[in-house]
Amino acid sequence: MNDFDEQLRPLLPRLRRFALSLTRDPSSADDLVQSCLEKALSRRAEKHAEGELRAWLFQILYRQFVDNHRRARRYARVLEFFTGREDYQPSVERTVMAQSALQGFDRLSAEQRALLHAVAVEGLSYAEAASVLQVPIGTVMSRLSRARQALRLLNEGEIHRPALRILK
16 A cells, blocks of 8 residues: 555646646646545556556546536536636746637647647656547547647637538
């Protein structure tokens, strides 16, 4: 148990960051991390010894987020995502660019945000991200490409609705 606790402690800030990127609410993120840890502690014997703990915990956290989101939709409640970012202003230009990037990130779907956060912020490999999201590695690569392109277009203000073709 002590060995598991020692491995778990350094991962807590990463889990909280990931949860915060998904929920956009600090208290919801804390609740999500707590439920993830409860599940991980109750199932630590089931964890494969050769698997990486970080990827396993991210997978649990993401699955709980998705389950909670589905449950909320099922009962016709809307999840509200709040941003609670600190104001750090090195220059006006960098501030505007950072705010634009965060707004673009917020406009992405939850799946795209989760994938970008896992790979770009947490540094998970494609294989680890595939394990976390429970999809094939090829799906991770294609979704990541589309998420990066969508974020780039959002930041450049070039997102347009697709033109509808009129068929006669």
